[in-house]
Amino acid sequence: MLISKQNFLKLRHEIKLERIYNVVVAVMIIFILALAYIALQRPISVSQHQMMLNLSQMANNPETQKMASQLLQQQVIKRSEYFKLMRAYQFENAKAKHYPAMALEDQ
Numbered sequence: 001m002l003i004s005k006q007n008f009l010k011l012r013h014e015i016k017l018e019r020i021y022n023v024v025v026a027v028m029i030i031f032i033l034a035l036a037y038i039a040l041q042r043p044i045s046v047s048q049h050q051m052m053l054n055l056s057q058m059a060n061n062p063e064t065q066k067m068a069s070q071l072l073q074q075q076v077i078k079r080s081e082y083f084k085l086m087r088a089y090q091f092e093n094a095k096a097k098h099y100p101a102m103a104l105e106d107q
Contacts, residue, residue: 039079040080041078041079042078042079043078043079044078044082048082049077051069052071052077052082055085055089063092064088065087068085072087
């Protein structure tokens with residue numbers, strides 16, 4: 001009995017409040033990352049599927065069109081793949097906004 005009481009007192013002095021806070025924060029971060037991973041593995045909604053159909057038919061963004069067509073061939077489309085497609089679409093739209101140089105006569 002005396003040995004367990006001494007061990008308990010020793011353990012209590014070794015555990016600091018800061019260590020408990022660190023463990024709580026680490027558990028919360030792991031929980032948030034797990035929820036984010038689960039959310040990205042869910043299938044896309046109907047409106048997102050309609051947006052993919054629209055992107056697969058747009059001719060002004062050929063790379064995005066190809067990527068959307070490949071994704072539409074899958075049975076289940078994950079949200080992570082949908083977000084990759086949206087990022088590629090935004091990148092391709094930003095790249096396409098370069099205007100040709102103006103001629104001196106046009107000024």
